[in-house]
Amino acid sequence: MxxxxxxxxxxxxxxxxxxxxxxxxxxxxxxxxxxxxHFVRSPHAHAKIKSVDTAAAGKAPGVLAVFTGADMAAxxxxxxxxxWVVTDRHGDPHKAxxxxxxxxxxxxxxxxxxxxxxxxxxxxxxxAGEQVTVDYEELPAIASSAKAMxxxxxxVHDEASGNLCYDWVLGDEAEADAAFAKAHHVTRIDLVxxxxxxxxxxxxxxxxxxxxxxxxxxxxxxxxxxxLLKLILCAFVLGLSENKLRVIAPDVGGGFGSKIFCYAEETxxxxxAKKVGAPVKWTAERSESFTSDAHGRDHITHAxxxxxxxxxxxxxxxxxxxxxxxxLSSFATSVPTYLYAxxxxxxxxxxxxxxxxxxxxxxxxxxxxYRGAGRPEATYVVERLVEVAAREMKLDPAEIxxxxxxxxxxxxxxxxxxxxxxxxxxxxxMDKALEMIDYQGFPERRKASEAKGKLRGIGFSAYIExxxxxxxxxxxxxxxxxxxxxxxxxxxxxxxSVSIFTGSHSHGQGHxxxxxxxxxxxxxxPMENVEIVHGDTGSIPMGMGTYGSRSLAVGGSAxxxxxxxxxxxxxxxxxxLMEASVEDVEFDKGTFRVAGTDKEKSIAxxxxxxxxxxxxxxxxxxxLDETAFYDPxxxxxxxxxxxxxxxxxxxxxxxxxxxxxxxxDFGKIINPMVVEGQVHGGIAQxxxxxxxxxxxxxxxxxxxxxxxxxxxxxxxxxxLPSFRVGMTxxxxxxxxxxxxxxxxxxxxxxxAATINAIxxxxxxxxxxxxxxxxxxxxxxxQHAQAAE
Amino acid sequence: xxxxxxxxxxxxxTGDVEGRTLLVQFLRENLHLxxxxxxxxxxxxxxxxxxxxxxxxxxxxxxxxxxxxxEVTTIEGLAKNGDLHPVQAAFREHHGLQCGFCTPGMVMSAxxxxxxxxxxxxxxxxxxxxxNICRCTGYHNIVKAIQSAAADMKG
Numbered sequence: 001m002x003x004x005x006x007x008x009x010x011x012x013x014x015x016x017x018x019x020x021x022x023x024x025x026x027x028x029x030x031x032x033x034x035x036x037x038h039f040v041r042s043p044h045a046h047a048k049i050k051s052v053d054t055a056a057a058g059k060a061p062g063v064l065a066v067f068t069g070a071d072m073a074a075x076x077x078x079x080x081x082x083x084w085v086v087t088d089r090h091g092d093p094h095k096a097x098x099x100x101x102x103x104x105x106x107x108x109x110x111x112x113x114x115x116x117x118x119x120x121x122x123x124x125x126x127x128a129g130e131q132v133t134v135d136y137e138e139l140p141a142i143a144s145s146a147k148a149m150x151x152x153x154x155x156v157h158d159e160a161s162g163n164l165c166y167d168w169v170l171g172d173e174a175e176a177d178a179a180f181a182k183a184h185h186v187t188r189i190d191l192v193x194x195x196x197x198x199x200x201x202x203x204x205x206x207x208x209x210x211x212x213x214x215x216x217x218x219x220x221x222x223x224x225x226x227x228l229l230k231l232i233l234c235a236f237v238l239g240l241s242e243n244k245l246r247v248i249a250p251d252v253g254g255g256f257g258s259k260i261f262c263y264a265e266e267t268x269x270x271x272x273a274k275k276v277g278a279p280v281k282w283t284a285e286r287s288e289s290f291t292s293d294a295h296g297r298d299h300i301t302h303a304x305x306x307x308x309x310x311x312x313x314x315x316x317x318x319x320x321x322x323x324x325x326x327x328l329s330s331f332a333t334s335v336p337t338y339l340y341a342x343x344x345x346x347x348x349x350x351x352x353x354x355x356x357x358x359x360x361x362x363x364x365x366x367x368x369x370y371r372g373a374g375r376p377e378a379t380y381v382v383e384r385l386v387e388v389a390a391r392e393m394k395l396d397p398a399e400i401x402x403x404x405x406x407x408x409x410x411x412x413x414x415x416x417x418x419x420x421x422x423x424x425x426x427x428x429x430m431d432k433a434l435e436m437i438d439y440q441g442f443p444e445r446r447k448a449s450e451a452k453g454k455l456r457g458i459g460f461s462a463y464i465e466x467x468x469x470x471x472x473x474x475x476x477x478x479x480x481x482x483x484x485x486x487x488x489x490x491x492x493x494x495x496x497s498v499s500i501f502t503g504s505h506s507h508g509q510g511h512x513x514x515x516x517x518x519x520x521x522x523x524x525x526p527m528e529n530v531e532i533v534h535g536d537t538g539s540i541p542m543g544m545g546t547y548g549s550r551s552l553a554v555g556g557s558a559x560x561x562x563x564x565x566x567x568x569x570x571x572x573x574x575x576x577l578m579e580a581s582v583e584d585v586e587f588d589k590g591t592f593r594v595a596g597t598d599k600e601k602s603i604a605x606x607x608x609x610x611x612x613x614x615x616x617x618x619x620x621x622x623x624l625d626e627t628a629f630y631d632p633x634x635x636x637x638x639x640x641x642x643x644x645x646x647x648x649x650x651x652x653x654x655x656x657x658x659x660x661x662x663x664x665d666f667g668k669i670i671n672p673m674v675v676e677g678q679v680h681g682g683i684a685q686x687x688x689x690x691x692x693x694x695x696x697x698x699x700x701x702x703x704x705x706x707x708x709x710x711x712x713x714x715x716x717x718x719x720l721p722s723f724r725v726g727m728t729x730x731x732x733x734x735x736x737x738x739x740x741x742x743x744x745x746x747x748x749x750x751x752a753a754t755i756n757a758i759x760x761x762x763x764x765x766x767x768x769x770x771x772x773x774x775x776x777x778x779x780x781x782q783h784a785q786a787a788e
Numbered sequence: 789x790x791x792x793x794x795x796x797x798x799x800x801x802t803g804d805v806e807g808r809t810l811l812v813q814f815l816r817e818n819l820h821l822x823x824x825x826x827x828x829x830x831x832x833x834x835x836x837x838x839x840x841x842x843x844x845x846x847x848x849x850x851x852x853x854x855x856x857x858x859e860v861t862t863i864e865g866l867a868k869n870g871d872l873h874p875v876q877a878a879f880r881e882h883h884g885l886q887c888g889f890c891t892p893g894m895v896m897s898a899x900x901x902x903x904x905x906x907x908x909x910x911x912x913x914x915x916x917x918x919x920n921i922c923r924c925t926g927y928h929n930i931v932k933a934i935q936s937a938a939a940d941m942k943g
Contacts, residue, residue: 021821021892
């Protein structure tokens with residue numbers, strides 16, 4: 001295996017700066033003359049703003065300005081748009097109420113932005129914020145998505161009657177009914193996919209800056225996709241020409257989806273920088289992250305699975321109510337539709353599927369993509385349903401899955417819910433996972449636990465996801481407002497080093513290492529001579545950013561394509577220098593050779609010649625600098641099997657994960673160490689959802705009850721086990737690297753595996769997440785009583 | 789405004805602070821040592837852990853004035869002459885960091901653990917890290933890195 005090439009666990013290039021305190025996150029940046037913003041937020045879930053008195057705050061020490069929604073309206077600042085139009089079952093577009101960066105007439109959730117105070121120091125801004133007097137007329141609030149559509153429920157937006165954003169369907173209901181009519185058995189479940197708060201460890205931050213000399217703006221932002229942020233701010237919100245805004249997303253401390261979106265705060269900082277004539281900085285306090293980062297999940301679902309007498313799946317019906325919060329975040333509408341219902345086939349041959357999703361507004365923070373985005377919700381539905389079906393049919397949970405797996409010879413496989421899977425081998429992952437966990441030995445382990453007075457359970461999750469988002473024409477036909485290609489520029493420097501400019505953004509994924517490995521191997525130059533530049537619209541041609549496990553499958557493919565262009569141009573230069581025909585010049589490991597001779601030139605020599613073209617082909621431009629755009633042909637379909645084993649102490653309800661096996665098929669792998677790290681982190685977030693995390697709003701008042709780390713239970717080191725990660729591999733058939741993406745798999749697989757294990761231990765069919773000790777204790781007691 | 793003096797990473801420093809200025813604010817804003825991070829406002833996340841007189845401390849939980857006269861070490865002061873501390877080196881070797889935001893606090897906390905308990909088992913490491921939240925790694929590789937650093941430091 002090569003030391004630094006594809007397949008090597010190269011230690012990460014970016015680590016040195018992070019380990020020595022030299023990372024450069026947005027809050028670490030201070031601009032000359034910068035001033036500080038503090039946002040005055042709504043304490044009410046729903047209220048009319050009768051008046052805002054900023055006079056006293058405006059006179060407070062150090063204060064430069066206090067702005068409200070009226071000031072932004074006077075400057076014609078637009079609404080923060082939602083970039084994906086979902087067409088409802090009647091053919092109408094979703095309801096899209098305005099979402100102004102600073103509220104204009106009403107506030108609609110606790111934490112909604114009412115005013116911004118800008119002062120010399122953050123403390124001055126915050127203290128002056130206390131003096132902004134807002135006269136609110138409180139209105140009844142609706143925080144429960146289950147009751148949002150009830151008649152008489154408080155209305156979040158006048159234009160969305162019954163709080164309905166859309167009522168959307170996928171699949172043929174009549175066909176599904178016909179399949180159910182033939183069923184030997186129907187399994188039915190009701191479940192809640194609990195609402196989560198993403199909690200990247202770096203709070204969001206922004207610095208807006210205006211250069212009066214050129215009339216241009218710079219925004220430093222904790223963004224996963226600076227180019228898209230630039231596009232949205234310019235074209236939809238601030239009305240700027242795109243050449244007048246540069247967005248820089250420097251080191252970003254985790255995103256998990258929550259930093260994809262265009263938020264009010266960065267919009268206000270950019271706009272206000274010109275108003276006050278100084279760079280305006282804002283960094284979220286963690287409590288602001290809790291109230292105003294976009295949240296995740298929050299589905300209520302009823303699902304049914306029809307089977308024949310052998311446990312073969314005949315059809316599935318799913319009804320989901322999805323909570324979108326008070327306003328539509330940038331991609332909110334796509335998450336419970338095209339990223340959710342399209343995955344309901346899972347790894348199975350279920351021939352007919354019908355899904356109906358009703359998305360509702362509530363007086364809660366906006367909900368949007370969070371690690372997995374729709375696919376964890378789909379997997380949770382499918383894998384809970386299959387598990388309960390196995391128990392009801394008295395079939396082994398591995399066996400019922402195996403009977404229904406799409407077989408290797410069935411690919412490409414067209415599911416009944418729009419997607420066409422290109423490749424996979426689900427049985428192989430199952431076999432490997434069963435072997436790794438020693439499934440045969442489980443009954444013995446269960447006995448041993450029982451002897452200690454403990455309950456042991458095992459749970460499966462055979463997940464699939466659609467990643468590498470996505471073919472532009474396909475998503476365009478489904479309502480996306482953007483194309484989802486990626487770009488890359490590969491620039492050879494004259495002395496043989498290479499700078500790669502990528503539209504993908506790394507906020508923990510290790511692109512500076514993985515992409516450099518790819519380039520090093522492709523061009524045959526040492527990895528240390530490859531620099532990866534990302535996160536700056538001022539230096540990168542164009543980009544769509546990082547989410548949906550797309551960086552390698554789409555961004556990496558763009559890099560590969562640009563490298564190919566470099567090699568092709570270099571071949572012409574090499575042929576000229578070696579006085580050979582282009583067809584006779586071969587390229588291998590960084591060297592061009594004339595076939596059948598000992599003539600050779602290194603790619604570094606070619607690069608030098610390209611920039612010092614004294615002896616050069618007459619018909620060729622100087623320079624060695626190529627740009628490529630890659631638009632994927634299909635989604636990629638990572639899939640795998642996770643098995644969780646738990647031990648429960650019935651007297652306390654404490655649930656210990658005693659073993660975790662993950663077998664994933666991510667296609668070809670460039671850096672196994674990085675990939676395993678992604679799997680670990682994803683599992684931890686999924687286990688966090690299953691055992692600990694829960695975002696709770698008071699249903700009467702709409703107050704956020706879990707607004708700090710004292711109330712919202714983050715997974716700590718002592719809540720988690722070590723994980724055992726295995727791999728299988730079927731190479732993606734439609735991208736040049738054969739890769740699929742690995743960032744979200746763990747978070748997608750883990751919740752169902754965990755709950756399936758706990759319910760197995762407790763001898764029950766279902767329970768809702770999070771499986772806190774209290775809940776488990778109550779169920780374990782019921783279980784004990786029932787057994788007596 | 790009161791004046792505070794301390795030694796930070798071996799260098800004598802002095803600054804004017806408000807009574808309410810936290811140690812982490814003094815480090816980040818006055819000294820521009822931005823390796824120490826702020827990840828929460830309730831003293832839970834541990835991104836701000838530094839050493840004060842050799843003990844790991846959440847620098848968001850201490851006033852700058854309370855550190856008057858103290859010896860403070862931050863993540864910037866851990867590597868000596870460009871050589872990573874064994875804990876830093878082990879985090880790199882075992883991929884114990886992803887986004888890097890919690891890393892300075894994790895590393896400073898782990899260094900203190902190994903000083904107090906040079907041979908911790910997995911359970912002791914996990915329990916010690918209770919005050920440091922990482923959202924990226926699932927802790928798996930952090931635990932491995934600390935175990936490996938413990939072995940390296942004995943050898």
